Amino acid sequence: MSITIENLNKSFGAYKALDNINLEVNSGELLALLGPSGCGKTSLLRIIGGMELADTGKLLFHGEDVRQRDARERNVGFVFQHYALFRHMTVFENVAFGLRVKPKKERHSEAEIKRRVHELLSLVQLDFLHDRYPAQLSGGQRQRIALARALAVEPKILLLDEPFGALDAQVRKELRRWLRRLHDELHITSIFVTHDQEEALEVADRVVVMNKGRIEQVGTPDEVYAAPATPFVYQFIGNVNLFHSRDHAPWTEHHGDAVAYVRPHDIDISVLPQDDTALPVEVKLVRAIGSVVRVEVAADDSSELIEIELSRERFDAAPLANGDRVFIRPRQFRVFETGEQHEFSAT
């Protein structure tokens, strides 16, 4: 089911949580709402789920206005960061809950409920835990049960609020791959909220980057990483170096008040100046992190550190040490002025 959001606004007192949001969610896609805490992503999710009401604006499910519909009438599955399982019920009863509270006419027989719950528990690979209580499960298991519970009512839309936020790194990684596979199986329109860019880029079909109640950019993971639309997106997704006018003027030939954004892996490093625009710097720190080597350098008259990432191969071919004097030059950069944006590519 597709979701259309038009000119949506939401304030909490004087604080504007959502500022004129427009968004189109395609049927069957897995969308990530990505942003720092307090950017409004959770508010947006809760408005879609019916847990909160928007002040103004339109919210359509498959072209149908649902703003007046209660959470229980929206047929939306919701997964919470802290699971929100019913702790006095067994795993089985938790998953069966949505089936048991259906109005009498629509309610399935006990045998049918049993069959469907076991089917869902098998889907999340936890059928062997059906008679346990939530307190006896690990965090990852609880979240999978929460997901099975949400899926039990066959929702048309699945909303996940920081679903992996409370889990440790290893389990997180496993679960997000698992979620991706599950989504490929079920094709249910899903939106998940996260502040972890790696998670958003790895799992989602499209990413919505939010900041201070506004949408900064909507695009595929590749688009938001490779072609950030705003300085915020540049800084929020991946690492970036900022060069002020004085330093970047030789490459950008841009003399206004502007900032050049350069990814750490888009910088060339060389012992001899590449050309007369190269910036002389001193190596301050060399750190090898797995497959990449991170080098921090500083221009002679500045204490600001510039981060450069080299592949291990490249670093081994021309090793650097602290205190070495070298030259740097960006292969690719982007300049943002106040109010407008220009893209330049170095030749």
Next chain:
Amino acid sequence: MSQFKAHSVLPGFNLALGFTLLYLSLIVLIPLSALFFKTATLGWGGFWEVVTGERVLAALRVTFVTSFAAAVINALFGLIVAWVLVRYRFPGKRIVDALVDLPFALPTAVAGIVLATLYAPNGWLGQHFAAHDIKVAYTPLGIVVALTFIGLPFVVRTVQPVLADVEAEVEEAAASLGAGRWDVFRRVIFPAIYPALLTGFALAFARAIGEYGSVIFIAGNMPYISEIAPLLIVAKLEQYDYAGATAIAVAMLLISFALLLSINALQWWSSRRGGR
């Protein structure tokens, strides 16, 4: 001793257990056993004769029935008060919260006199009941009113923290799964607060059984109708019938103990079912 002592990182098991036993002995066990020793001077026959006396049986019935009724009322309305205090924000909430504890602080005799005055047939509240031919003061109904008053804080104070602990998210999860308000309360909230509610009920009940000061002023103390067992004990004491007085006390104690034990068992059973 050592075979009872499971290995634990907490130090001072022996000391703590010794202190607990000494304390319980001094405060609870020695006075209670003195009660039993005094009763024993009557012998079985004498004891049985006292506690099966018609007036004693009537008084015991009045005590336990009114206490139970008061505890039930407190469970119901205490739950509502706790709900309001936890779930809503309104001006004066802190004052209402403080008001709940007042029945603890007030001397019970004062409470009894005030209630008796208010609920008397010509009192502020009593006259409205009297207009409908309902007598409150000087009847078992008046006893229930007094016992409800003194038992109010128990249920509120036991349920309040547990209710505050039920996350709003759990209710939202239930709603998103299609549960109506009644289903959310019945299937999600009530099971979570049920053990605390039972504890509050048991405390209010136990407190009501032993209550004396507030009741005697509003009860009217008519034998067989509104005479409570503690009053009968005092009456026996005034006639220097100490053994008879302790016999009634022992009977009350045994009944109360059996009731509280079964409430505890119920709680244990429900918490095992809850997997906690």
